[in-house]
Amino acid sequence: MSLLATIYIISSVTFILGLKMLSNPASARRGNQIAAIGMTIAILGTIFLYEDNGQKLHNYVWIFAGIIIGGIVGTLAAKKVKMTAMPEMVSLFNGMGGACAALISIVEFNHMQNAAEILKGDQSNGYFIPNFSFGFIYIICLGLVIGSISFAGSIIAWGKLNGKIKDFSFKGQHIVNIILLIIILGLAAYLPIHFLESINNISFHFYIILFLAILYGIFFVLPIGGADMPVVISLLNSFTGVAAACGGFLYDNKAMLTGGILVGAAGTLLTILMCKAMNRSLKNVLIGSFGASATSSGVKKEQGAYKEISLSDAAVVMSYAHKVMIVPGYGLAVAQAQHACHELEKLLTEKGVEVKYAIHPVAGRMPGHMNVLLAEADVSYDNLLEMEQANEQFPTTDVVLVLGANDVVNPAAKTDPSSPIYGMPILDVELAKACIVNKRSMKPGYAGIENDLFFQPKTSMLFGDAKKVLQDLIGEIKNL
């Protein structure tokens, strides 16, 4: 046992170290590997060294079969997934972890029930259950509730990100959600109290909690917009961490406890940091009042007229420019247009045009989204400019091509204190000589506010799906 305890200590340290290194670009990859090594020894140690009252684990065949199946499925899924589909993959994995925690709770509850029945049958013991058992039942309930919410929520988030599930909300859903949560907590609090008296139908009570928790997880994520999913996934991620920690309490297992709580805390902070990078509060993301408050403040302004540009004109303007800056956004990611974008860049470069990308830190609503996306399309790292560099270069840029970005180029963030995005750092595309904006329609962007940029004389609009427009543009330029 002491060897196993040492192993758990080592793996706990690797988790902490791994997380620490993950937050620094230079060491991130090694950090991930270190944590993976820690996890491996913890798993192997548990399989071969764990003892409960002097008894080793059995069912080795089942355990290894499970690990092999899970390992193969996990590796294949992780290797085959497209870079653009990363967040939904993470969400799916997170859901698996949540489900795992919930299943542990179900089995342990069943054990507890069996044990209590034996106790009850033995009259000399009366209805006595040691004090700590109540604590255990609470922990089991907590693991069940959090695990199930995390599981159901993650699956919904996954479905929403890959477009299988549409946004859905009804009036007063937040109130329904809150009531649902109160009922769940009430039932979970009440369960241990009448655990012994009604031992025979306690399972029913327990499964009601399970059902409601899953329902809550679904309702919790359903109304949240697709662009906010990374934040939600991060939040659910920290939930699963807490659910794992519940397991740590159950088995008096310090590695589970350390890893679980560490992720729970770090995940919560990360969620808040992500919100901050988007200049939003967590409450806004979850309750989604962003659009509602925006309609009252900014939109009443005179809309003015915008002008459209034809594909051939856009092609001419860009091919005869000295310097073109591409501003990618969520629309590019949705249309999967990164390869077409790179092709356009190559074509223009051949014609002697200097092409750069201006990357806003939260472009695409997933921090780092654009970097990963463009890297997948083999865009050279030297051509990606961070916001500060890009802003220095806009005044010398002839044409800015905005691809499906909106709020990150909205000048209202600098000029209009009543705007909900006021104060968010933006890309100063209006400093360039001309600006071509590709969007699918004039619909406001993610923040739900109008963008003055579109109505400025320097700006012209090029409507359509980013990928299709880029391909057509490439065709036009080739024909010049």
Added chain:
Amino acid sequence: MLNWISAHQQMIYIVILMIFLGIEVIGRVPSVLHTPLMSGANAIHGVVIIGAIIVMGKAEDGNYLALILGFLAVVLGTINVVGGFVVTDRMLEMFKKKK
């Protein structure tokens, strides 16, 4: 309740310290790394697999509920751990290549 706390004070200390450590450790992460960090943390909470292994390994032969659910838990937990680490590694590989 008080008994329970004193019986588990070690665990409770760990919880408290880990909360602060978790916040401290990732306090200054640049926004480009948010997604890989989320993914890495996701893999680390896969440590719940240990619980699944214990459930599985303790299940008595006749207890099919424990056997089946335990097996399922091991499979799902492993997907979480393995998939999580591999996906994170792939993401970070991209970052490296560019530099």
